[in-house]
Amino acid sequence: MGNQKVKWTSEEEEALKAGVVKHGTGKWKNILRDPQFAPYLTNRSNIDLKDKWRNMSISYGQCSREKSKAPRVKTISSDALSTPTSQNISSVLIAEDYAVDELSRSPQDVRNAPGYNAMIFEALSSIKDSNGSNLGAIVGFIEQKHEVPPNFRRLLSSKLRRLVLQGKLEKVQNCYKIKDAALGTKTPMPKQKDIRLRPVQNSGLVISGETAEDAAMTAAYKIAEAENKSFVASEAVKEAERVLQMAEDADSVLLLAKDIYEKCSRGQSVVIA
DNA sequence: GTAGGGCTACCA
DNA sequence: TGGTAGCCCTAC
Known part of the structure; x- marks a missing residue:
């Protein structure tokens, strides 16, 4: 300013x-x-x-x-x-x-993060502390469920402030909680059970009890979450493959050492290239 | 003196 | 709206 x-x-x-x-x-x-x-x-x-x-x-x-x-x-x-x-x-x-x-x-790679608003609402509604949740608690909750960038705490802090300014969250001392007025209106906590698709004539599907905006947000959230999980899973597979490779390498070295030891113990000379 | 968190201008 | 970066404040 x-x-x-x-x-x-x-x-x-x-x-x-x-x-x-x-x-x-x-x-x-x-x-x-x-x-x-x-x-x-x-x-x-x-x-x-x-x-x-x-x-x-x-x-x-x-x-x-x-x-x-x-x-x-x-x-x-x-x-x-x-x-x-x-x-x-x-x-x-x-x-x-x-x-x-x-x-x-x-920069696009960096910006394709899942919707932080949805994560925040998910965390606040899950923690369910009547006094609200502080930044650390929210970060901790989200980190448990999502892959987050190293500067996530700073990002989240900015995001929380913005939501407070928008009147969607309430800040009491250092704790944030969902404003009552925000509950059940826009930016809801996406819950799968709340999304009910029903077929209608000519237009495929509509969502009962939700606006198209709500549905879009929920869908985006779910997609982001699925992509996150998929990514984490693929990274885990890669890590497992790396560990396996390391174990195989270690075995090879062990066998080689054993071979050298046996030859030496028999008085044979060993040449290492 | 330093680390960490918060605030805010600015950019895409 | 999401993200970055510079500045400020406070605790240690």
């Missing part, structure tokens, strides 16, 4: 990245004091550096499907980076390669 936002220049970003490589994450003051980077960061505070690094990290780890297995810049410990070695720096470079890979994804 009126506060001018100053975009980070590429020079500033490069200086920040290099500063993190040299000093480690969380050493924002040190980076600012470093004469190597200070000239590029004169307009930035240590808080700015922290926020920018957070945003960069979130952007790099954006795709939820990779979050459990791919290296993320944010996961590099500050201890490891505080004493920069070639190995540490290479970790950063690997992370940056990953970042480039992530950034090359279409």
Whole structure:
């Protein structure tokens, strides 16, 4: 509201990245004091550096499907980076390669997330706390049922505020609850049992007791949920295949070691290429 | 001094 | 409407 936002220049970003490589994450003051980077960061505070690094990290780890297995810049410990070695720096470079890979994804990939409104209503109606549910509880509930992006908490916070402004949710202290007026009207919690399709002449199907908008939203929610489950299942299969492959590799190595041991114990010489 | 959450301008 | 990013506040 009126506060001018100053975009980070590429020079500033490069200086920040290099500063993190040299000093480690969380050493924002040190980076600012470093004469190597200070000239590029004169307009930035240590808080700015922290926020920018957070945003960069979130952007790099954006795709939820990779979050459990791919290296993320944010996961590099500050201890490891505080004493920069070639190995540490290479970790950063690997992370940056990953970042480039992530950034090359279409923004559309990121935006094809399931309907958050539906998830929020689902969580609030399931938790059923008369005092409402706080952000953590809602995030926890949704995380249990859906794959969520790394920055989901921030997204959800924005979404909740918007719903409060729209009068669909009520915020009491730090807890959110569904406004009574919102219950049973628009943006309902999609429940399968509430959707009853009945055939009519000429037009195929209509939905009893619901508007077309409600039905569309419910359908979209269900599709998104199904796609989510399908994706999670396919990832689980891939992971299982990877583990199986690793087990087979380990077996091979074990057999080879056993073979070498037996030959050695018989006094034979073993040449390893 | 830093981390994390919230707010909000801005973009697609 | 969904999402991003910069700034601010507060707790530790």
